[in-house]
Amino acid sequence: MVNILLIDGDSLFQKAFAKLLSRQENCRLAGIAETREQVLLCLKHFHPQIVFTDIVLGEESGINVCALIKEECPEAIIYILSSYCNFRLMQEAMHAGVSGYLSKPVSGTALSALISAYKEEKCPEIPFEDKLFDAVSQ
Numbered sequence: 001m002v003n004i005l006l007i008d009g010d011s012l013f014q015k016a017f018a019k020l021l022s023r024q025e026n027c028r029l030a031g032i033a034e035t036r037e038q039v040l041l042c043l044k045h046f047h048p049q050i051v052f053t054d055i056v057l058g059e060e061s062g063i064n065v066c067a068l069i070k071e072e073c074p075e076a077i078i079y080i081l082s083s084y085c086n087f088r089l090m091q092e093a094m095h096a097g098v099s100g101y102l103s104k105p106v107s108g109t110a111l112s113a114l115i116s117a118y119k120e121e122k123c124p125e126i127p128f129e130d131k132l133f134d135a136v137s138q
């Protein structure tokens with residue numbers, strides 16, 4: 001069973017993501033966090049293999065949360081799931097250990113492909129959907 005943590009402050013998106021995820025086999029939404037404190041509790045209790053986080057989390061930076069996740073749970077694969085993106089943030093995300101970027105709203109097909117890749121390879125480094133990632137990595 002693949003444990004997934006969602007970090008997002010939008011309750012409507014949380015419900016939509018949970019519904020999309022419920023269609024996936026052998027994975028579960030282990031927790032939903034909106035704050036740094038909630039993230040720490042979820043990491044400790046659920047040991048997620050995959051973390052999806054928004055890049056903007058109220059007063060907290062999603063990038064800072066990604067760095068925290070890598071410190072506390074280095075084996076977790078982190079994906080930015082956001083409608084907000086710019087060059088500087090993508091650079092920071094890469095340095096914080098983020099494996100990829102998916103645009104909101106995320107499609108069931110994209111989510112399914114990502115989870116399937118994780119299950120098959122246990123190494124799901126995916127390209128950022130944005131061409132911005134290519135520019136950042138060069």
